[in-house]
Amino acid sequence: MAGTTRQENEFGGLMESWMEIAQSFWQNIGGSQEETLSGIGLNFSSDTGEEGPDGEKYKTYKTWETTFSNFNSLLAMMMAPENQENLAKNFLAFSEGLTEATGESLENIAEFQSQMVRSFSKVGEHTKAYNFDDLDRSVFTSFRELYTTEFQKYLQMPKLGLPREFQERLSLLTDKSNLFSSYLIELFYLFSLPFEKTNRVMQQKIKQMLEKGEFSEDSKQTYNEWIKVLEGHFMELLKSAEYTEVLNNTITSLADYKSVKSDVTDIFLKELQIPTSRDMDEVYKDLYQMKKKISELSRQVEKLQHELKA
Amino acid sequence: MSQVKIPVDLILKNIEQNRKSTRSKLKKASTILTSKLDTEISTTPYEVVYEEDRVSLKHYRPEKIRLKTPLLVIYALINRETMLDLQPQRSVVESLLKQGVEVFMVDWGYPTRKDQFLTIGDHVNGYIANIVEFICKKNGVPQVNIMGICMGGVFSVIYTALHADRVKNLVTTVTPTNFDTDKGLLNIWMKQTDAQILGDVYANMPGDIMNLGFLLLNPARLMIDKYVGFLQNMDDKTYVENFIRMEKWIFDSPDVPAATFKQFIGDLYKKNLLIQSKLVIDGEVVNLKKITMPVLNFYGKFDHLVPPEACDLFTSKVGSRDTEDICFDTGHIGIYVSSKCQREFAPKIADWLLAREVEHVQMELNYAQK
Numbered sequence: 001m002a003g004t005t006r007q008e009n010e011f012g013g014l015m016e017s018w019m020e021i022a023q024s025f026w027q028n029i030g031g032s033q034e035e036t037l038s039g040i041g042l043n044f045s046s047d048t049g050e051e052g053p054d055g056e057k058y059k060t061y062k063t064w065e066t067t068f069s070n071f072n073s074l075l076a077m078m079m080a081p082e083n084q085e086n087l088a089k090n091f092l093a094f095s096e097g098l099t100e101a102t103g104e105s106l107e108n109i110a111e112f113q114s115q116m117v118r119s120f121s122k123v124g125e126h127t128k129a130y131n132f133d134d135l136d137r138s139v140f141t142s143f144r145e146l147y148t149t150e151f152q153k154y155l156q157m158p159k160l161g162l163p164r165e166f167q168e169r170l171s172l173l174t175d176k177s178n179l180f181s182s183y184l185i186e187l188f189y190l191f192s193l194p195f196e197k198t199n200r201v202m203q204q205k206i207k208q209m210l211e212k213g214e215f216s217e218d219s220k221q222t223y224n225e226w227i228k229v230l231e232g233h234f235m236e237l238l239k240s241a242e243y244t245e246v247l248n249n250t251i252t253s254l255a256d257y258k259s260v261k262s263d264v265t266d267i268f269l270k271e272l273q274i275p276t277s278r279d280m281d282e283v284y285k286d287l288y289q290m291k292k293k294i295s296e297l298s299r300q301v302e303k304l305q306h307e308l309k310a
Numbered sequence: 311m312s313q314v315k316i317p318v319d320l321i322l323k324n325i326e327q328n329r330k331s332t333r334s335k336l337k338k339a340s341t342i343l344t345s346k347l348d349t350e351i352s353t354t355p356y357e358v359v360y361e362e363d364r365v366s367l368k369h370y371r372p373e374k375i376r377l378k379t380p381l382l383v384i385y386a387l388i389n390r391e392t393m394l395d396l397q398p399q400r401s402v403v404e405s406l407l408k409q410g411v412e413v414f415m416v417d418w419g420y421p422t423r424k425d426q427f428l429t430i431g432d433h434v435n436g437y438i439a440n441i442v443e444f445i446c447k448k449n450g451v452p453q454v455n456i457m458g459i460c461m462g463g464v465f466s467v468i469y470t471a472l473h474a475d476r477v478k479n480l481v482t483t484v485t486p487t488n489f490d491t492d493k494g495l496l497n498i499w500m501k502q503t504d505a506q507i508l509g510d511v512y513a514n515m516p517g518d519i520m521n522l523g524f525l526l527l528n529p530a531r532l533m534i535d536k537y538v539g540f541l542q543n544m545d546d547k548t549y550v551e552n553f554i555r556m557e558k559w560i561f562d563s564p565d566v567p568a569a570t571f572k573q574f575i576g577d578l579y580k581k582n583l584l585i586q587s588k589l590v591i592d593g594e595v596v597n598l599k600k601i602t603m604p605v606l607n608f609y610g611k612f613d614h615l616v617p618p619e620a621c622d623l624f625t626s627k628v629g630s631r632d633t634e635d636i637c638f639d640t641g642h643i644g645i646y647v648s649s650k651c652q653r654e655f656a657p658k659i660a661d662w663l664l665a666r667e668v669e670h671v672q673m674e675l676n677y678a679q680k
Contacts, residue, residue, distance in 0.1 A: 191529070219324070223538070231530035238495055238526070248503040258511045277423070281513065284424040295436070 016079055019072050026068070105150050115142040140186040147178060169263050176260045180253040187250050190243055194233035201229050338545035347547070349554040352392040354403050356415075360444050364419030365437045367444070370403055376410025376660070377667050379478050380445060382454045383415040384438065384469075386461035387566045388520060391415055393559050394459075394646055397552070402646050405656030411663065414445055414454075416462070420564045426513040428567040430574065431592035434469045442469075442476050453478040455663055460484050460616065460642075461574070464584065467624075470603070471596045479666050480601065481659055483608040484642055486620040487627075488585040489578050493617035495527050500579035509568035517563025527614055556647075585623055599629035604666050606659065607635045608645060615642045634662070 078087060115138060155175045159167040205225070237243050266276040360367035368391075383403075385391035394402040394415070406413050416438070421428075428436075445454050455478050458466025463485025470477045491497050499505065509515050525532045543549040583589035589596040605628055609621035618637060625633035636658070638645050645651045 244502045255507045255511045288427040
């Protein structure tokens with residue numbers, strides 16, 4: 001405790017010295033500026049007061065000077081020995097609170113990191129050809145879980161003030177964009193798997209051929225074999241439940257994203273007095289219904305005319 | 311363990327040979343690609359005789375008409391009907407005209423955002439019904455022959471069931487009527503995903519996204535091997551021209567109106583209502599038993615989009631007793647573009663229609679005599 005108090009006193013003394021030096025430095029600058037300004041006919045003095053002819057022009061400088069002096073006084077008060085203990089307790093409480101708040105987040109980030117490491121270690125393992133039952137999608141699931149538990153809540157915080165509705169829409173757009181991107185990347189990852197598996201199969205085949213002493217001079221034959229194997233792998237992937245699930249997630253997240261994007265775009269269009277697509281859709285719907293009605297009425301009129309003639 | 315010998319000398323020799331041939335190939339390819347190429351599609355002359363909103367009707371007139379009843383071809387909303395007239399000598403339309411069949415073909419155009427609310431009913435009871443009425447009035451006939459292709463075939467089936475009095479003979483080609491099968495990837499994906507929500511998101515289902523979906527049905531062949539084949543043959547002008555024509559057609563993808571798209575996935579892919587005669591269009595049940603006229607049903611054995619299992623139940627569910635199924639050893643569009651199928655497809659349709667026209671005339675004569 002005594003050591004802490006000594007440290008705090010040293011720190012306080014250091015701050016006080018720094019403030020004094022800074023104050024004198026800026027005063028010197030101000031003074032030299034005053035001489036320069038006087039030299040070109042502008043009368044300036046910090047002591048002029050409000051009655052002076054040029055005093056009104058330098059209100060900003062005087063305000064700054066006042067603020068600086070106030071800050072210096074506050075700091076001097078804070079550095080007083082009787083306030084040191086309270087100051088230390090406040091700093092401690094602040095850091096404890098911050099640690100607690102981020103503790104849970106740090107745990108989740110650590111968990112995600114361990115998942116990532118486990119996934120990376122699986123990359124080196126041999127993947128079975130023609131089998132998509134053990135797709136390593138845990139990385140994407142973990143990322144989404146981390147995002148929804150740790151980051152999404154900040155985007156969903158209530159907004160304040162006049163532009164709050166616009167801010168809410170922007171936050172929602174960011175949120176939906178992140179989710180859509182994650183599903184899209186997962187889909188691209190799935191599309192890369194057949195290439196990876198095909199290359200493994202072809203490497204095995206070429207190795208076997210070389211071990212037997214055979215060597216194909218015809219590159220077309222090798223290519224045809226490669227494309228046939230690739231086609232087979234793609235067929236297995238495209239029929240798999242995992243692919244259908246990811247495809248469906250991508251489609252639904254795209255739909256959500258596009259819908260929210262329209263909301264944001266509409267705001268800008270309305271500002272520019274340009275009809276939005278939703279405004280036009282309402283007009284088109286009215287046109288469509290009117291045309292149907294007219295068509296039906298025309299048919300009825302023709303029928304009546306026909307009956308009258310008969 | 312004996313060490314594996316890698317024939318480095320052979321590898322180097324191959325590389326040198328390939329380098330020389332590749333260099334000469336590239337030089338020739340560069341000349342071809344920068345020259346004037348004949349890549350026009352849909353070159354058979356036609357006249358636009360009817361227009362309604364974005365939809366138009368093309369009329370192809372043969373030199374000599376063998377059939378009194380004209381043939382109305384209804385293509386799908388996905389991709390364009392120009393596939394039936396890709397190039398001379400590989401054109402279904404040309405073949406039909408040579409057989410003396412007068413052809414009318416629906417051009418669905420390019421839907422815009424204002425078309426997003428159009429349902430299957432609007433296409434069938436609106437555009438198709440109006441077109442049929444127009445043709446009947448123009449040609450002075452009480453009925454038309456209808457040929458539907460893929461999704462257009464579904465529309466044809468629905469129209470025929472709801473307006474059987476206007477259809478003389480029905481031809482369906484690569485038409486999915488039974489969606490309860492796991493043989494095709496599309497069937498699996500449409501049943502297990504919520505793809506229909508994209509219709510709400512985009513107003514109309516973008517053609518490019520659908521194209522991407524079709525490419526993903528077989529990425530190895532459709533996104534890699536196809537272009538490797540092009541690189542290997544790009545010093546062949548005929549090959550390049552044919553390839554570019556196919557590319558032009560395959561990536562010319564109109565959007566599909568959202569309401570139609572959602573209805574197609576919901577009522578057909580997910581609930582499979584059509585083959586069960588439970589589909590409701592504009593408040594009316596589509597009863598396949600009402601299809602009592604002759605039906606000719608084509609499909610492809612190796613069709614990865616519409617597998618045979620999606621097509622071969624249809625003729626057993628209709629009310630007609632004059633039905634025939636023909637399965638070609640080809641894929642989804644092979645029936646229309648393969649030279650082998652070209653020699654069989656259009657002549658078979660023409661002969662089949664002509665036989666029924668003669669029968670019908672004979673029946674009318676017999677009735678008149680009585």
